[in-house]
Amino acid sequence: MQRYIAQRLVQAVVTIFLMSIIVFLMGRMTGDPATLLMSQYSTEDDRIEITKRLGLDKPLPEQYLIFITDALHGDFGRSVKGDRRPALEIVLERLPASLKLAAVSLVIGLLFGLALGITSAIKRGSALDTAARVFALFGQSIPVFLLGIVLMYVFAVLLHWLPTSGYGGFKYYILPAITMSWFTVAAITRLARTSMLDVLNCEYIKLARIKGLSESVVILKHALRNSLIPVITFMGTFFVIMITGAVVIETVFSWPGIGRLAVETVMDRNFPILQTIVLFMTTLYIFANLFVDILYAYVDPRIRYDK
Numbered sequence: 001m002q003r004y005i006a007q008r009l010v011q012a013v014v015t016i017f018l019m020s021i022i023v024f025l026m027g028r029m030t031g032d033p034a035t036l037l038m039s040q041y042s043t044e045d046d047r048i049e050i051t052k053r054l055g056l057d058k059p060l061p062e063q064y065l066i067f068i069t070d071a072l073h074g075d076f077g078r079s080v081k082g083d084r085r086p087a088l089e090i091v092l093e094r095l096p097a098s099l100k101l102a103a104v105s106l107v108i109g110l111l112f113g114l115a116l117g118i119t120s121a122i123k124r125g126s127a128l129d130t131a132a133r134v135f136a137l138f139g140q141s142i143p144v145f146l147l148g149i150v151l152m153y154v155f156a157v158l159l160h161w162l163p164t165s166g167y168g169g170f171k172y173y174i175l176p177a178i179t180m181s182w183f184t185v186a187a188i189t190r191l192a193r194t195s196m197l198d199v200l201n202c203e204y205i206k207l208a209r210i211k212g213l214s215e216s217v218v219i220l221k222h223a224l225r226n227s228l229i230p231v232i233t234f235m236g237t238f239f240v241i242m243i244t245g246a247v248v249i250e251t252v253f254s255w256p257g258i259g260r261l262a263v264e265t266v267m268d269r270n271f272p273i274l275q276t277i278v279l280f281m282t283t284l285y286i287f288a289n290l291f292v293d294i295l296y297a298y299v300d301p302r303i304r305y306d307k
Contacts (some may be wrong), residue, residue, distance in 0.1 A: 005069055005294065008293065009290070010221045011285065012283075012290060013284055016282060016283055016286065018155065019278070019279065019282045020067075020068055020071065021064065022276070023061075023275045023278050023279055024064050024067050038041040043067060044136070055189045067250055071279065074088060075080075075088070076088045076275060076279070077272035077275070078268055078272060080269075080271070080272065081271060087195055087272040090277045091273065091277055091280060094256055094257055094260075094261045096257060097255060098243045098250070098255075099243065101177060101246065101249075101250075101255060101257060102180070102182065102239060102241075102242040102246070103241045104173050104181075105180040105181040105242055106137055106239055106242065109181040109187075109188055110188065111183030111236065112185045113185045113188025113191075113231075116135070116162040116185070116189040116192075117189040118135065118192055118196050120132035120189065121191075121192070121194075121196035121200065121220065129193075132189055133190075135189065136187075136193075137186075138186075139185060139186025140183055140186045140187060140284040141184070144179055144183065144248055145249075147182055148175070148179040148249060149252065151175050151179060152165075152252070160176055162174055163252075165255075166253075167255060171296060174231055175253060176249050176250075179249055179253075180242060184235075187238075191231050191234055192227065194230075195227040195230045197226075197228040198227075199213060199223045200223055204222065205218060205223055208222050232292055235241030235288065243257075243258060243259075243281070246259040247260065247263055258277060258281070259271065261277065264276065265277070267288045274286065
């Protein structure tokens with residue numbers, strides 16, 4: 001296990017290094033960053049001064065070395081708009097809102113998705129099984145922006161039960177969390193159902209039933225644990241995607257998270273912040289995958305990492 005973790009850590013470092021090169025080059029290829037700091041009254045001397053101050057007059061390898069050295073010290077540059085605050089400070093300021101929304105959505109997805117999927121598998125062929133499969137189909141087909149607008153119109157505009165948008169107390173989480181978790185519930189329902197059906201057909205489950213164990217013991221002790229592996233794979237990586245991929249949801253509900261920040265920085269060509277978001281979320285995604293792989297061995301004792 002230790003050798004496997006060490007190998008994965010090395011792979012993670014190499015991947016992050018390659019991503020940093022891509023992000024660095026893309027920031028230079030899309031235009032001259034110095035032009036973003038110039039006004040219509042700036043002169044050529046101003047351009048030269050800004051170029052020197054940003055280090056853009058140096059060769060690209062030297063620029064990258066400065067960039068990666070500063071990044072390792074937590075300095076990802078400053079915003080080229082507004083008060084020119086540090087990029088990392090702005091990203092970390094928005095991160096809690098995205099983490100909270102993703103966590104609430106994850107809990108909703110796991111609770112309802114596992115319950116529907118496992119019950120559907122146990123009651124295979126019943127009306128409940130059919131309803132769960134229909135829900136899973138439509139849940140993965142409905143666009144999230146459409147679902148969010150419909151929920152907002154019904155529960156906020158017509159019924160006045162919930163706020164339309166914003167960031168605050170518990171009520172502000174309900175609509176965006178349901179919208180974000182809708183696809184997750186549907187996906188986990190399908191995964192849990194399929195995985196549980198496969199496990200229930202295994203020989204050791206049949207043996208447990210022959211021994212006279214109650215159905216609840218067979219399901220909870222023997223079948224459930226092994227059926228969770230595909231769900232863990234899905235949720236381990238999807239949680240990070242929920243944080244960064246909630247651009248539409250955060251825009252619809254005016255949620256001040258990283259997804260909305262990424263859209264704003266693209267529109268403003270605020271590359272230091274965009275570079276910080278990409279590198280930060282790449283690192284988080286890589287280590288989320290590593291955590292999932294390590295968790296496998298504790299969920300299923302049959303899994304070993306000997307190579």
